[in-house]
Amino acid sequence: MTPEQNDLLCRVEGAAPMGQLMRQHWMPACMIEEVAEPDGTPLKVRLLGEDMVVFRDTNGRVGALDEFCPHRRASLSFGRNEECGLRCLYHGWKFDVDGNAVDMSSEPVDAKLRSTMKTKAYPVREAGGFIWVWMGDPGNVAEFDPPNWAAAPDDKISIVKMHGACNWAQVLEGSIDSAHSSSLHSSNMPAALDVAGSTATDTAWLRPSADKAPRIEVEKTPFGFRYVAIRKPIVDADKQDYVRMTLFVAPFTVHIPSNDRYHLSQMLVPIDDVNTMFYWIAWHPTKGIGQDEWRRFCGAEVGKDVEPVTFRKVRNAENNYLQDRDAMKQGDFTGIYGIPTQDMAMWESMGAIADRSEDRLGSSDKAIFTFRTQMYRAAQAVQQGEAAIGTVEPRVPHGKLMSFEGMVPKGDDWRNLNVSDEELRIRANQAARKGRTVEAAESVA
Ligand code: FES
């Protein structure tokens, strides 16, 4: 990529096309648990370089307002959250969850300003453990389409949250990069003879393959793409393949292969051009993993591995991620504790915004290449006034999108694994349309 193309892919602040593209999708602002309490502490949130304050009012309604008071721009995050509104400390103006000024203590009772004053309030939804906000055109709010872990209200959901000090796109490229799991996470995902698929223990995910050079195949879809990493299994390698399928749901969601206890999804959400919030969701309708256990497994416990409120890492670039060279000599591959922190060390080491004019992709990077070209073109399209990727028909309902992991007999087509009926119908329609176009072209010829 040229530096200009790289900027188009990565930058999200202000009028940047990629930020405008994301504004046509609902954005996760924070976890529900961060603003669970009515009249609790308001939360500062930064998304796409825009600052807001999220709070739950006395009646349990959630509001997301411009962080800065419309009076003289003091931060509402210090405000008093009480009696159904957030009151600015500076002169006492108070706003409800819809942004209406319900009190303006410093103004005369009959001031005209009182009846017209409003601050910016983002539309809000609560689903799947998250508070979602709409940052796009307020006159054109899209219907909220819950992701797969939020589609069923009774699913057991656990979330890891971690701040990344670098651009969102290099974090996302880590989520669609199956090959790195066989090196970077090899101590956490060791090969095992006696498992048929990814198997979760208390400390590791065992996998039935020791193959470090997967064959990658990609299929573009209306929502983004799905790709598989095909590995030689330890057992019956002449009859079957070990297949791990990942889905990229534009612009920032990835469903990675499940294990025998829970499904796994990630959201790589731009805070601004050079900071990203990493969310890792473990979920299942019946089995699953508890919130505390999930955070312990990932080395992402709040107050121990990540700072409360900011979710900045205790093991970070300043202290070399507390890399333990002795542990490495004794067999630990990275000497860095916790899967997400291992990833963070790699992503942040690339610089605030990775220079893609300098990297050399190999055959294991096919999904990375697809992501770059697909999203670069999608940003260009938005720049030219077209609709954002994932917002036009035909749309596959997001709740039905699933990754896949397991043994597949050699010769079987992975493109049909875990595909919903809705998507099969869309595919059939597209194939029929293509057939008609070819027929028409032939009849003209
Ligand atoms: S700055 Fe908020 S009330 Fe004055």
Ligand SMILES: [Fe+2]
């Ligand atoms: Fe990773």
